[in-house]
Amino acid sequence: MRTAILRKLYQAFPFDLKGDCSVPPARDGIRLSCVINFYGRLDLLSGILYSLAQQDLPREQFEVVLVEDRNGTDAGKAMANAFAQHLPVVYAPLPENFGSMGYSRNHGLAASRGEFVLFLDDDTVLLQTDFLSRVLAEFDAHPEADALVPHGRASFAVVEGRYDYHDPYFMTSRCTAYRRGVLADLSGFVDQFIGQEDVEFVIRFVMDGRKSANCPGLEYYHPPLLVGNFRKPMAVGQSFFRLKRRYPLVLWLAVLASCSRHAPLYLLPGRRSREMGRFGLGFLAGALAAIFKRKGFRYG
Numbered sequence: 405m406r407t408a409i410l411r412k413l414y415q416a417f418p419f420d421l422k423g424d425c426s427v428p429p430a431r432d433g434i435r436l437s438c439v440i441n442f443y444g445r446l447d448l449l450s451g452i453l454y455s456l457a458q459q460d461l462p463r464e465q466f467e468v469v470l471v472e473d474r475n476g477t478d479a480g481k482a483m484a485n486a487f488a489q490h491l492p493v494v495y496a497p498l499p500e501n502f503g504s505m506g507y508s509r510n511h512g513l514a515a516s517r518g519e520f521v522l523f524l525d526d527d528t529v530l531l532q533t534d535f536l537s538r539v540l541a542e543f544d545a546h547p548e549a550d551a552l553v554p555h556g557r558a559s560f561a562v563v564e565g566r567y568d569y570h571d572p573y574f575m576t577s578r579c580t581a582y583r584r585g586v587l588a589d590l591s592g593f594v595d596q597f598i599g600q601e602d603v604e605f606v607i608r609f610v611m612d613g614r615k616s617a618n619c620p621g622l623e624y625y626h627p628p629l630l631v632g633n634f635r636k637p638m639a640v641g642q643s644f645f646r647l648k649r650r651y652p653l654v655l656w657l658a659v660l661a662s663c664s665r666h667a668p669l670y671l672l673p674g675r676r677s678r679e680m681g682r683f684g685l686g687f688l689a690g691a692l693a694a695i696f697k698r699k700g701f702r703y704g
Contacts, residue, residue, distance in 0.1 A: 406662065407610050413615075414611035417652035421608045425510035425592025430519040430584050434537055436466040437518030441508045442508035442526040443473035446483055450619040455530040457490045461537045467492045471512040474502045484623075506597030506604075506643075509577065513592050519584055523577035523602070529559055529625040530579075533666075539581050542619050550586040550614040554579050554622035569676045571629045575616060577602040578653045587613055596646055600663075604647070607659060631679050641690025664688040 419462050438456060442449050449470075456468055468491050469623055472480040476497030484495040496515040501507040513521065518542060522536075532538065542552050556579060558570035579600070588606055593601045608614075631637060644663055670681025 409658070410607065410610050411613065413655050413658060415476065417654050419650070419652050419655070421612050422591040423605065423608070424506070424595040425513055425587075427513060427588035427592055428517075429588075431517045433464065434467050434517040435519050435540060436461070436581075437469055437516035437521045438524055438536070439469045439471065439509070439512040439516055439521060440524045440526055441471045441473070441505065441512060444478075445526055446479060451463065451640040452524060452526060452528055452530065453487045453491065457487065457535075459536045460532045460534050461540070463492050463575075466536055467494055467517060469494045469496055469512045469516050471515075472497045473508060473509055475499055494628070501595065503598060504595060505599050506601035507595040508591040509593045509601055510595060513587060520581055521587060522581040523579070523582055525578040525626065527559075527627055528579050531625070532623060535622060535624075537620075538582065538622055539644070542617070542622065543581070543583070547618040548615055549617035551575065551609070552573050552581045552584050552622065553616050553618050554581075554624050555618070555620045556627040557623065557625050559625035564604040569679075570626070572647025573618045575602070575606045580628045594647075594650070597643040599636060599643065601639045601643075603663075604644070629679055629683065631686065632681040634682065634689060637683045638690030638693065641687040641692075642689070643690075644693045645691045645694035660691055664691070 414562055440449070440450070440452060453468070459466075462626060468487075470480075470484050470486075470493060472495070476495075481495060481497070484493050487493055494515055496512060498508050498511055509523070520539065522539060539552060543549070546552070553573045553575050555572050557572070586609065590605070590612060593605050597604060645658060647659065651659065664684045664687045665686030666680040668681065669677040670685055672678075672681070
């Protein structure tokens with residue numbers, strides 16, 4: 405229903421759907437680029453890199469673009485160099501705009517060369533050794549699809565009693581693959597976004613009439629949404645507030661309302677309701693803080 409509403413609103417209030425990245429064409433025969441943004445948490449990063457090192461796709465057909473925030477670190481560069489012995493690694497430290505995930509995603513996208521681009525988080529877990537080759541096969545099987553959405557599971561669910569809610573088919577940069585053409589047509593992400601830049605991209609993706617395909621044969625694990633405090637959702641709320649300069653007023657208000665819609669759930673019992681409600685409340689607080697010119701929030 406949200407897809408239909410967004411498209412109707414865009415038809416009524418059209419605007420420029422471009423992001424902020426000039427996406428270069430595919431080159432050097434690379435079919436698939438895996439783009440991972442990280443800072444610290446090298447123990448988690450090593451896990452996804454080990455997963456990629458086990459893939460059966462020929463090394464000349466894919467690359468792993470590692471974008472390290474804050475101009476990189478010695479430890480991060482050392483890990484990239486270590487895995488470069490087993491993987492086609494491109495190490496691309498972020499030179500500026502530290503902490504802005506939109507800019508960071510665009511930096512990795514601009515450095516990538518693949519016909520298809522798979523965005524991954526540093527704490528994503530791939531258990532299938534043929535995951536990458538299946539991505540290419542799924543794109544061949546779904547020529548109408550501009551993006552593939554793998555089936556996600558909550559990695560915390562393996563521990564009894566842990567919060568395990570996870571939307572199985574959520575278009576997010578923790579694990580979604582795109583045709584390079586759609587990323588170029590929409591000019592990637594919005595630089596100014598601190599977090600949830602992938603959600604904003606999907607809004608434009610949907611309004612542009614693009615199609616995605618859910619792929620149950622592609623599986624990954626990722627920690628579920630956990631909101632320990634209001635800092636991250638407030639930063640996200642402020643990012644979405646800044647879309648006022650890009651989106652028509654009606655669309656901007658609709659997006660803010662949609663992103664904060666879970667706020668009332670905070671009053672309900674249950675871990676899932678509290679987590680989703682806390683994010684909605686924080687998002688709303690961040691947007692209101694931006695309206696009243698309060699100091700910006702950052703996280704990470």
